[in-house]
Amino acid sequence: MSSSEHKNVTEDVVDYLKQKIMDGTWKPGDKISSENELTACLSVSRASVRYAIQHLIAVGVLESFQGKGTFVKTKPISDIEQKLKTLYNNTSVEQLVEFRIIIEGESCRLAAQRMTEDALNRMKIHLVNMMNSISDREAFINEDIAFHKEILKTTGNDLIVRSMEYIMGQIESQHHAFNTEDKFSTAVEWHRKILLELEKGNGREAARCMKKHLLDSAKV
Structure with a gap:
């Protein structure tokens, strides 16, 4: 579809x-x-x-x-x-990716500073679940989105979380439209790198990996 x-x-x-x-x-x-x-x-x-x-x-x-x-x-x-009336606008994929790079990139920087062991463990579980569901499109996308949500929640900033909740449906739609099984393996690697940098407290590098991941995920 x-x-x-x-x-x-x-x-x-x-x-x-x-x-x-x-x-x-x-x-x-x-x-x-x-x-x-x-x-x-x-x-x-x-x-x-x-x-x-x-x-x-x-x-x-x-x-x-x-x-x-x-x-x-x-x-x-x-x-x-x-x-x-605010539900359906003509937001392009490019605009959505730009918005996510700004919000999720900076969220990585904040999350790296405010990361907890519990949050890290939840992200690790989502990553493992992604690896185990590469052949299950819907399960993979659910775990992918859950991973990103965990980063947002770890910032401790409710405004960031709510702003992303507004477009979460559009993000899921983008996943279904652009992501194929052969791209899931690449996505797993980007998530692994993001998690590694967050665990090290390196927000700048985590943000860089997030930007590259988001740009890659929007390619047809």
Whole structure:
């Protein structure tokens, strides 16, 4: 599926979720259907469902609680339409990569200074999981994104984390559009280098590796 086709499918999912909220099927505070239920109901990929949900979470329409599910935020329904207008823009791959280089590059510098043993261990687990799931596209992408999120969280800066959450769906879409199995091995090596530099406390080199990784990941 091309990136434009994936976006169109995801827009359909967003429209479906929006309609459920607007017609009162899901009221503020209600739990929405699970990813598996929505995938089966709409006959779309789980990635498209997750992309749509992540975007709705990012703009404040939905909220997710680990182990509990995803819920409609308890705010006036009139806010939803305005927030949904920000979901789909024409951000190019180049703009997305530039944004990520700025944010994630500097995040590497901060993370290197503020790294904890627990965070390092979580990143190592994500890296191992990436290595073990090279032949499983969706599992690999999930672990890849989790690795990057861990770096962001380690900065301790909530604004950085939230700014990246807003575009996380676009990042996942880029992964699906550009990444192929033969590129996963290269991605693993870049993540290994980034992790090594973070473990050494070398934020400058970690940022350099992150920049090269992001540029490489956007190549067709």
